[in-house]
Amino acid sequence: MRADRLISLLLLLQTRGRMTAQQLAEELEVSVRTVYRDVEALGTAGIPLFGEAGHAGGYRLLDGYRTRLTGLTADEAQAAFLAALPGPAAELGLGEVLAAAQLKLRAALPAELRERAGRIQERFLLDAPGWYGNGDETPHLPAVAAAVWGRRVISVRYRRWTAPEEVERRLEPYGLVLKAGRWYLVAASGGDPRTYRVDKILELRLLDEEFSAPPGFDLVAHWQAQLSDFHARLHTGEAVVRLSPRGVGRVREQLGHAVADAVATTGALDADGWTVATVPIESIDHAHGEFLKLGTDLEVRQPQSLRARIATTVRTLAARYA
Template sequence: MRSSRLLSILLLLQTRRQLTARELADELEVSLRTIYRDVEALAAAGVPVYADQGRAGGYRLVEGYRTRLTGLTEQEAAALFLVGMPGAAAALGLTAETSAAELKLLAALAPDQRDRAGRLKNRFHLDLPAWYRDAETSPQLSAVADAVLHDRRIKVRYRRWEEPREVERILEPYGLVLKNGSWYVVASAPGGVRTYRVSNILDLTPTDESFERPTDFELARFWQDHLENFDRVRFTAEAVVKVSPGLASTMHDVSYPALVKAVDAAVPEPDGSVVVTIPIESVANAAASLSRFGDAVEVLGPPELRTELRTLGQKLLDLYP
């Protein structure tokens, strides 16, 4: 543990040029006394570290000194793809490894390259969850990630949408995907390779059983195919709707992708309204989704969707007489 901390101090001084004892203590989450002892140990080991006195002082390395002790551990190398994604790294339990990997990468760069990397880090930020929702809490995520990394089978109790709601499965996890703040595990199970929402895993039991991952499996390609197939399956019908001029002019502020896409491609009527055909999952789902627009969206068909909206409206009138 101490050797890792000494290396971190060395790399921090190399990348940031000068740091006070307090800044080092805060960065490494240790006491000032620990930092003082560690710096003395570095100096005793021959590292040319010295302290500038005064208000603008701090610890520095002798100008031109560079360490080459930047080799990545196995876990740090695995965490490289999460550099710049602190939320995802924390969810997977790789915060420390990601920070260490990033520090070692910076230390390996020349000063001008390091400055450019620092500018990029401070000018671009990735925030994955969608608006109006928080990232999901997935207590089993770190265990799933460990099984993915080590090709180990896991036994899970899973909650799904259809009956029976709770099922038990033996999964061979191929990979994890983060989409809009939700984690999904792509795994082989009876019936083929499927996706499982990690937050719906109620219980997980690791096993010592390993499995052979298909050599031709590509996670990104599978996920893209899955999304395309998901859209084909979930959109079972169509609806014709008339969008008011006011809503049509502010369509890009609406979180209804199918409606936004259809209105963008349509030619407005003389009064500014737009009549479009949109895919829908079901009558009930479409009624719930379209009702939030009030009289800004008029359903022209199918008749059963108009009936469902009328029923929803009547229920509201009965609730608020």
């Protein structure tokens, strides 16, 4: 364990520069006294590491010193090759860079780890888009990525769902997110950050203007909050449904996890062996289309407006196919 910690300490100083003993202790989850001992051990081993006293002091490596030691375990080497997505990297204009980086990483690995990394690429493939994705064109993605990286303001013409459908926006791009094969831009336009689909950008100009993200802005935390808010707003109502045994088995596949979990939690068998449950719905229109997927294996009890809507659809279909 101590050897791993010494390697981690060395790599922290190599990647971050000067760090205090307290900062190192927090990163390594050890005491400050342990950091002092580890620093002394590295110095004894010949690592050109020195400390500076004072408020702005800390430990750092001699300028120009770089170690070729990566400290990768077998599992870490496998994960590094498994996590590299060639499709998204190519979309960002980094396909060749990714290939070169993987080549260098492979060359730096010991023979055993190199062989295991090769097996990962031979046997596993991460394909992010869903089966029914349209492969949306994102011609402006490299320019958006460059703006995100350089903290440059952009002016875009954007197509949205509501009228007016095409709008002009001045955006401060904070970050990019790849979700289910689709790229999203988190950016501010004179207020709090909002989310934009990159494939809906019709025109883009990179402005000669820089910006700074708000202090403490965290892209991961922001995105998680957006997802939580989305799911909270997604299901705004409830319906009471009656499901056949076969319907219960098809719920998760056809209607999703939220409905399936509700059936498992609230469901109760009636005298005919069917399950009566209260499930969340997004809207009457949405539930109408979703519940029809189960055909005769699902009956809506409540609300009456949804029951009447489905009954009308069934009568129309019966007349049409008579």
